[in-house]
Amino acid sequence: AAETPESKCDVIIIGAGPAGLMMAAWMARCGIDARVVDKRSTKIFSGQADGLQLRSLEIFDSFGFADRAWKEANHMIEMCMWNPGTDGVIRRSDRVPDVPVGLSRFTQIVLHQGRIERFFLEHIKKHSKDSLRVERAVLPESLSISEDLCDDHSSSSYPLTVTLRHLTEDEAAPAQSNGSEVRDGLFRSNLAEDDTDELIKKSQGKEGTSEVVRAKYMVGCDGAHSWTRRQLGFQLEGEPTDFIWGVLDVIPITDFPDIRMRCAVHSASSGSLMVIPRENKLVRLYIQLTEIKPDASGRADRSQITPQTIIKAAQKIIAPYKLTYEYCDWWTAYQIGQRVGTNFDYKNRVFLAGDAVHTHSPKAGQGMNVSMQDAYNLGWKLGLVVKGIAKPEILKTYQSERRRVAQDLIDFDHKFSRLFSGRPAKDVMDESGVNMSDFKDAFLKGNLFASGLSVDYGASMLVAKEGDAAEQGDGTDVSLSTVSISASKTRVMGHQDVATNIKLGMRFPSYKVLNQADARPWHFQERLRSDGRFRLVVFAGNVLSAAQKSRLDAFCASLASSTLLAPHLHTHVAVLTLHSAKRVDVELLRDLPDVLHPYDGKTGWDYDSVFVDDVSYHEGYGDAYAGYGVQRETGCVVVCRPDQYVGFVGGLDEEGWRGVEGYFRGVLRDGE
Ligand code: FAD
Known part of the structure; x- marks a missing residue:
């Protein structure tokens, strides 16, 4: 052989x-x-x-x-809710933005x-x-x-x-x-x-x-x-649940007015349906199959489910509107577990x-x-x-x-899918039905979670904030001595108050800023590339004030001469700067220390690392310092992990520098 x-x-x-x-x-x-x-x-x-x-x-x-x-x-911009009126016929009861406004530069x-x-x-x-x-x-x-x-x-x-x-x-x-x-x-x-x-x-x-x-x-x-x-x-x-859902990707032929909106449709007694408008005229329909139930083994017989059974169920829910299709791209069925x-x-x-x-x-x-x-x-x-x-x-x-x-996801889904799969309440006395204003509230609250932006990682060696890993409620044996900058050594703590909206453990938010060298507007988060490097974000403050300049110089001198960090600078720890002085009054090479825009013998100065919170010609004013909750005069310093989550926040001063160094001493192998 x-x-x-x-x-x-x-x-x-x-x-x-x-x-x-x-x-x-x-x-x-x-x-x-x-x-x-x-x-x-x-x-x-x-x-x-x-x-x-x-x-x-x-x-x-x-x-x-x-x-x-x-x-x-x-692009999904609006979500419409359709519910039975007093006559039992479905009607549009609400329109809400599909995702909360102002959270991100993207929408769903x-x-x-x-x-x-x-x-x-x-x-x-x-x-x-x-x-x-x-x-x-x-x-x-x-x-x-x-x-x-x-x-x-x-x-x-x-x-x-x-x-x-x-x-x-x-x-x-x-x-x-x-x-x-x-x-x-x-x-x-x-x-x-x-x-x-x-x-x-x-x-x-x-x-x-x-x-x-x-x-x-x-x-x-x-x-x-x-x-x-x-x-x-x-x-x-x-747990598995008894709710069985069919999914159809079709090009619908219909007189339902909101077919190009995301919709939640609750019918009076034929179940619920979700409309997800898709690319190329496709629409995805999620349809509850009320007539198909799991057997004694707890699992539904999938041979009963076909595109025809699914569209029939949809037609009942969406009546009196008509719904058919000629083209089906894909379909499936699942039982919620x-x-x-x-x-x-x-x-x-x-x-x-x-x-x-x-x-x-x-x-x-x-x-x-x-x-x-x-x-x-x-x-x-x-x-x-x-x-x-x-x-x-x-x-x-x-x-x-x-x-x-x-765990949060399962809790959220538990709440949301019960509200979604439940029959609408006929009136306030109908306790087994779902109250449609509860559904709307759950949707609006759930929206922040569903955007993925509410993730808030707990304290650990990678997130320098109060609390210990055992308090994170995940019930696992993550002990402080192994995962955090151990309490017995000096455990580094960030100072949230110097950057009130750059939350430790959450993703670094984004505001429009300008490149100091060429005035081009950028969303600051766009500069946090996923290339495996940590980012040391220096909010340099008003670099034209003598007092602030000397604080910045002292910080940068510590950085450039650090035996721990200097060898990793730019290779594993990149430095990004955002200052708050007037762009036209600042000269990159004159006013900002070299370590913030390093020189390379082959390619010259780095022009892509220093940014300014100022007004752009064409894209307005991001007012980033206000957005980030950072003092314009004195700034601060932030360590961002390679996945854009905030690891450390501190002042642009001796204590802040010790925090930065302590953070990396806890994380880098040669920090021992
Ligand atoms: P999977 O996508 O399941 O990938 C697992 C891969 O591993 C597969 O390629 C499989 O072939 C391979 N594999 C399995 N076993 C082995 C093995 N032993 N050896 C080697 N390879 C193996 N999610 C959303 O976010 N939004 C939605 O709108 C949404 N809609 C959905 C609709 C339907 C109908 C379904 C079924 C799922 C939907 N999901 C949705 C869920 C989403 O598809 C999954 O959560 C996602 O695909 C999970 O990604 P995954 O990489 O963990 O697993």
Whole structure:
């Protein structure tokens, strides 16, 4: 028999859905030797998730491809609510903005998951110089972990051994349901049995189809049925519900007036429907299938569900309006289950992300977003640890930060889907019905959460704020001594009062500012690229005042001469400056210390790091200092993590400098 080939890599990613691709994108950006495998032979082309929340767009922008999604997608601006009047006939009862006004430079958009996966694939190709490719029709069949090596994070330690199987095209192709000609997503839905074990069995015994990979870290992004999670023996906790929903992507033919608006339609007694207008005249309909119930096993019979049963249910809900279609692009059905994983990592070596650790209803458009954001949280941490730059303990913050988000998501979904799936109350005495003003309130409150911008990471070695990791309410054993800048050493604390709107643990907000060198307006957040570098953001204040200039000079002198930070400046810690003096009165080279716009022998001065809070010619005035809650005269200093979350905030003074240094001493490996 042929020998089983063996190889090594730093990180192996299982699954190339949104979470796996986000992880691979970070690996490409950080230059990590990684592999990514997926059991399916082709990527998806239509259907699945489609809503992109504000935070996901900000993240895409930090990678440089938000503009592609923005151009191709449908933009959702208004949400309309339709409810039965006293005569029982549905009518429009409310219009609200689809997302809260003023939160972000983006609004919510919809574009199918296949396109988004395509943007990732091209990004990964470009940044890995085509060395990182999704290996399709490949899946792991065994994982063994050398327990004694798990705590050894040196570059020669490979605690994980994974055996991969390579499938044939036929073996890897999923079966379509019900003989339907339209692509359906049932094989990926929770109404379908998982086929992973069957795939492995089918291909076992064939020669030359397996391979052994020794890896340092593994990330299971393998969806709700996660094989990786099963190997670790971790559970998802939570409940299935009795609500069964069908999903149709069609070009509708209808007289319903709000078909190009996002709508929630509650009928008097035929269930509810959600309208999501999409790209290319498509509309996604989420329809509650009240006539299909789970059997004794708790699962619904999916053979009863077809596009015809789904549209019939929709027609009843939307009556007296007419609704039909000629073209159906994709359809699926699912039963809402709300579950969250007990553990997100095993010994900081094997991690789980995305649907592998949380499942919930798709209606609030969260799954793909939260899944990508899990991987967005973990990717740079793994990248910096593999490169030996950051301490391995930062990996612990993945679970402490993301498990709480998953828990919040499930709580939110629980509330929202019950209100959505419930029958509208006939009157105030109808206690089993849902009060429609409660639904509207829940929608408006939920909107901030659903935008992805309310995420607030707790105290840890990466977020210098009051509180300890144990107080984060995630019920896990993240102990202070391992994850934070230990209390016994001097635990660094940020000073929120010097930048009241740059919240520790939250994403760095954005205002319009101008480049000092060429006067071009930018959203400041656009300068926080996802390239694996921390950002030291210096709010330099009024650099034309002598007192402030001497504070700035002293701070910059400490920075430039720091034995800890100077070697990392610009490579792992980039410096961005925003001052508040008049742009035309300031000269970059004369008024701002060199470390803020460093000189390179080959390319000269850096003109892209110093910005000013001033009026632009064409795009108004961002009034950024006021927005950020920073004093115009005295400024402050902020440390932003590579994922744009705020790690430290302090004054532009000796104490602030000690805080910055202390923060990095806690995080960087050579800080010991
Ligand atoms: P997945 O997308 O499930 O990807 C997992 C990948 O791993 C797959 O490619 C799979 O082939 C592969 N895989 C699985 N097992 C193995 C194995 N053993 N070995 C190798 N590879 C493996 N989310 C939203 O945000 N907005 C929406 O509007 C929305 N609508 C949805 C509508 C529907 C009908 C459905 C079904 C889902 C919807 N979702 C929505 C949810 C969204 O699709 C998921 O939350 C998201 O895809 C999760 O991403 P993931 O990468 O974690 O997992």
